Amino acid sequence: MIAVAKDLPPVIRAMRQADVAAVAAIESDTYEFPWSAGIFRDCLLAGYTNVVLDRDGEIVGYGIMSVAAGEAHLLNICVAGALRRQGIGRALLGYLLRRAQTLRAQRMFLEVRPSNESAINMYRQAGFETLGVREGYYKARDGSEDAVVLVYHFD
Numbered sequence: 074m075i076a077v078a079k080d081l082p083p084v085i086r087a088m089r090q091a092d093v094a095a096v097a098a099i100e101s102d103t104y105e106f107p108w109s110a111g112i113f114r115d116c117l118l119a120g121y122t123n124v125v126l127d128r129d130g131e132i133v134g135y136g137i138m139s140v141a142a143g144e145a146h147l148l149n150i151c152v153a154g155a156l157r158r159q160g161i162g163r164a165l166l167g168y169l170l171r172r173a174q175t176l177r178a179q180r181m182f183l184e185v186r187p188s189n190e191s192a193i194n195m196y197r198q199a200g201f202e203t204l205g206v207r208e209g210y211y212k213a214r215d216g217s218e219d220a221v222v223l224v225y226h227f228d
């Protein structure tokens with residue numbers, strides 16, 4: 074008899090084209106101005122570090138980062154709404170920080186809405202510091218919203 078693997082441990086792995094629909098579904102459930110599936114496909118084509126957290130075949134979170142010239146930029150990180158506050162975001166962020174360091178980044182930058190308390194707490198807990206503010210960076214219902222720029226120093 075062939076054993077069927079059940080309840081496989083969660084794994085962070087490279088995002089594939091076949092994952093894009095599931096990733097875009099989490100994205101559109103989360104954000105008022107979500108990235109389209111096409112943007113995720115472009116990220117795959119661009120060769121960014123694109124990862125998903127796969128729990129027994131189900132995608133429950135993802136992260137996207139670019140690394141060039143010693144600088145990493147965290148472009149997106151998101152966890153399925155029903156599964157937040159279980160350590161998945163921290164696991165994805167930790168993975169991306171380790172990957173950036175392996176790719177010899179000296180710093181990681183990211184933008185976050187000042188109203189996004191959960192994410193800001195997560196970044197601060199991981200060691201990010203405030204670098205400044207980008208005015209009018211995000212689309213908002215009544216125009217735009219500033220972004221807080223955070224930085225993590227590897228050295």
Ligand SMILES: CC(C)(COP(=O)(O)OP(=O)(O)OC[C@H]1O[C@@H](n2cnc3c(N)ncnc32)[C@H](O)[C@@H]1OP(=O)(O)O)[C@@H](O)C(=O)NCCC(=O)NCCS
Nearest residue numbers: 150151152157158159160161162163185191192194195198
């Ligand atoms: C931000 C996000 C990725 C965090 O993922 P998560 O799996 O829920 O977070 P974790 O369970 O790993 O928590 C890590 C830390 O984040 C902070 N945090 C997470 N959720 C929080 C909440 N609801 N309130 C306050 N702090 C929170 C805490 O510091 C937490 O550490 P603690 O549990 O020891 O207190 C998730 O909330 C999310 O997907 N949000 C929508 C997308 C988004 O805003 N992405 C960031 C864009 S810049």
